[in-house]
Amino acid sequence: MRARPRIALPIERRTLDNGLRVVLHPDRSVPLVAINVWYHVGSKNERPGRTGFAHLFEHMLFQGSQNVGTNDHFRHVQQVGGVANGSTAWDRTNYFETLPSHCLDLGLWLESDRMGYFLPALTSEKLENQREVVMNERRQRVDNQPYGRAFERLHELLYDEPHPYRWPIIGYMDDIAAATLEEIEAFFRRYYVPNNAVLTIAGDFDIDDAASAVERYFGEIGRGNDVAPVATDLAPLPGERREVLGDDVELSRVYIAYHAPPGVADEWYAGDLLATVLTGGKSSPLYLDLAHDRRLVQDVQAMVLSTEIASTFLVVATAQPGVEIERVEAAVSEHLAHAAAAPLPEAELERARNRFLTGYLDQLQNLEDRADLLSRLTTYHDDPGRIDSELDRYLKLGASDLERFASEHLRTDRRVVLTVEPEARA
C-alpha cells in the first residue's frame, strides 16, 4: 500500500456507569470546542403509520427542557457566539454545537438537560407548533420541489414491507399529522437513554477537566433499557422493477438503484470508491462520455448511501432536452456492465483514491466534522480510532475489488429503474 499522511489525532474514550460512551479529542489550535451527540435511533426505528417520527422528535428536542426555556436552546448557544443544529437520518439522530472553548460547560449543560430532563418541559403547544414547521419543511424539501418525490418513491420500490428503509426520513404528511404527545414521551423513554448515545467533544479543552465535567453533567442521568437492534432481513429484489413518475419538471431524469452491503461492512467501501471512479469529477468516465462527449446528460452522479443495515447504490442522471431518457439509461448501464466485466484501469482508481484522500483531509479541518465522524465511528464500530484507519480501507482497494463489487451487486436483474418525466402542467 502507498504511503499516506497519518491522521494522528489524540483520542481518549471512556464509558460512564450509565452506559454513555464518551470520546474526547483535544486540539488546542483554535479556541473552539465542538460537542456532538449521536443517539442510535432514526427513521428505521419507526413503524408504518408513524413515519417521520424520529425527525419530528428531533425538532422537539430543541424546544427546551426542565431548565432550558422554549426558544432558549439556540439563544444560549448563539449569544455566546456558538452554532448549533441537529439532523435525523435512517439510523441515527445527531445534535451538535460548536462554542467558544470557554463555554464548554454551557454546551454540556444544554445537552445533558435534554438527555435527562426533557419530559417535564414537553407540552402540546410545542408539538403543534413544530408539527406545522415540519409540515412546511416537507413541502419545501419534497412536495414543492421538482423531482422531490422521486427519492421517496425509489425507496418504496427498493425496500419491501416491512423493511424500515422503505419510508422517507421526513415521513408522510398524514403520519406527521398523527403523532401524539404520548408517543413523543414513549419514544424519549425508549431511545433517548445514555446507553443508546455517544458524546464526542473535540477542540480546545483540558482532557481531565472535560472528563470530570462530563461526569458531573451526564453521570446522574439514569441508564435505560437496552435498545434492541432492528431486524436486518432483506430479500433480494425479485427482478428489475421499473416505474415512470410524472412531475412538473423540464428535464427527464433516471434513477438506477441497487441493494448494496451495509455501510458498516468492509465490502461497502469498494462501492464508495467505485462511485467516485465512475462520476467523481469532470475527468471521470461517465461525465466525460455522457456529459462531455455524447452530450446526453446535464448531470450524472453515482453514490452509495452509508446506511447501517443495508445500503443503496444508485446512479442519477438528468437528460438534456430532446434526449430520450432510454438512451441515458442504456449508456449508464453500459458503464456499469463494463465495471462488472473487467478491471477498471489503475489510473482511474488512483484518481479516485487521491480524490478521497484530499476530500478526507479537507473535511477534517473543521472540528464539527471531526466530532461527527468520531461519533459515527463509535456508534457503529465502537472504535473512534478508525478515523485514521478508515483511509486504508479506501487506499488498499484494487481494481479486482471494484470489479467484484460491481459484478455481485450491480446486476440488471435485481435493480430499480425509476424515471421522472415532464408532465403537462395543470
Next chain:
Amino acid sequence: MSPLDRSAPPAPGSVRPFRFPTFERRELEGGLTLFIAPSSAVPLIFFELLSPGGAHLDPAGRAGLAALTGAMLDEGTPGKSSRQIAAAAERVGGYLATGTDWSCTSVSTGLMSAHAESGLSLIGEIVREPTLPDDELERLRERTLSEIRRRRVVPSALASLQFARALYGRGVYGEPVLGTSASVEAITRSDVKAFYRDRIVAAPLRLVVAGDCKPQAIERLAQSALVGLPRRQLEPAPSAAPPEQASTRVFLVDRPGSTQTELRIGHVGVARAHPDFTALSVMNSLLGGKFTSRLNLNLRERHGFTYGVRSGFSHRLGPGPFTISSAVATESAGRAVAEVRAELERLRDQPVPAEELDETRSYILGVFPYTVQSLEGVSHRLRALALHDLPLDYWDRYPAEIGAVSAGDIQRVAQAHLRPERLTIVAVGPEAELRPQLEPFGELEICRPSEHPELT
C-alpha cells in the same frame, strides 16, 4: 458530592484569545496582487484567482456573457484539451473550478500542497492562453440553456429571478448571472473573445492563497504563471441605477400546483463599500440573519408558517438587493407578509433593547473563529479584502468595529435603509389562493411564466 444545580446556565470560563490568521499582501508588476495565508495545519493548498470581469459587466442583450466566458476558460489551451485540463487537477485528487458572480470571475483550485506548483501553473495556463474553442462553446451554451430551463420550474429560483427583475428591470443585477434563453442564444464567439480580452484579463487581478506554503515560493510561482499577461485597463462598469419606487408592489407568479408559496420581500440595498455596511450587518443579523432572529422566532417558532426565514444584504460593488426569503404555507402567505412588514416597522421605529443587541454582537464576534477554521474559510475572508479593497487590518479590527455598533446606530441605519412602505413582494404559488391575501399590500401584477418566457 452535592447534586448538581442545573437551574441556571454555567458561568463561562476565561476567554482564550483568537487572532485572524496572519497573511501577507504582495504586489507584483502588471496589476497582480497576492494575498497569502500560510498554514501548515494540513498538507493542502487552495488558490483562487479573481478577475474583475464579473456579471455586472455583461453588455445589454448579452446577459450571461461573463458566466459563459468564465466557464470557457478551462475548455482548452494550445497545449491541452478540455479533458486534459480537467484530468491535470483531478489526477492528483484536486479540483479546478471556474465561477462568475456579480463582482468577479474566478478560477480556483484546491489540492495536496505537494502539487502546489502544478495547480498554480494550470491556473496560469488557462487564464493566459485559453483557446475558447467553438465546439466547447456550443456544448456549454447547450448546458447553460438546459440549466435555465431546469430553473424555470424550481419555485425558489423563479422567485429570485422575478425579484431581481422587479428591482432592477433590465439593468445591472436585473438579469440572471447565467443569462436568459434569448441572451445566451445571442452570444457569439467574438463576444466571448472580446469579453476575455477586455474584461477577464483586465487589471487588477488578485490571487488568494491559503495553505501549506512559503510566501516567497508562491510569489515566484505566481511570477512565472501569471505575470506578463496582455493586460488592459478595465473600462468602468455600468452602474446599477434601479428606478425609484413610490409604493409597495406585489408580483404574483402563478404556479397552480404549488403546495407552498415562495416569498421574496425587500428592496434595493447598499453597496459593500457603503459606510453603514457594518451597522447594517449587525441590524440584519438581529432581524433575520441568525436562527434566533426576530423574523425566524416570529414566522417559524411563534406562528409555524414556515420551516425558516432569512434576511440579507448582498455584498456587491454596487447596491445589491436587501432580501427576505422564505417558503410559507400558502394559506398563511398574507399573514406572513404582514408579520414581515411589522418587523421592519418595529426595527425602524423602536430602539433595539440593549440585551438583544448584546446577544447579536456577541453572536457575530463569537462565531468568527468558527468561520475561519478551514483554509477555505480563511480564503473566503481574504477574498472579501481583495474584492472590496478593504484595509489589510480589516479582520483584526473587525471585533472592535462590531462591538462599537450601538442601538442608536441600528436605529439610524434602519431608518436610512429600510423601506417598509415601498417593498417589492414576490410570491410564487397558486394565484387563486394568493390574490386575495396579497392584494391589500399594494398594486398587484400577475406573472404567468408560461406566457412570459422572457423571465428566464
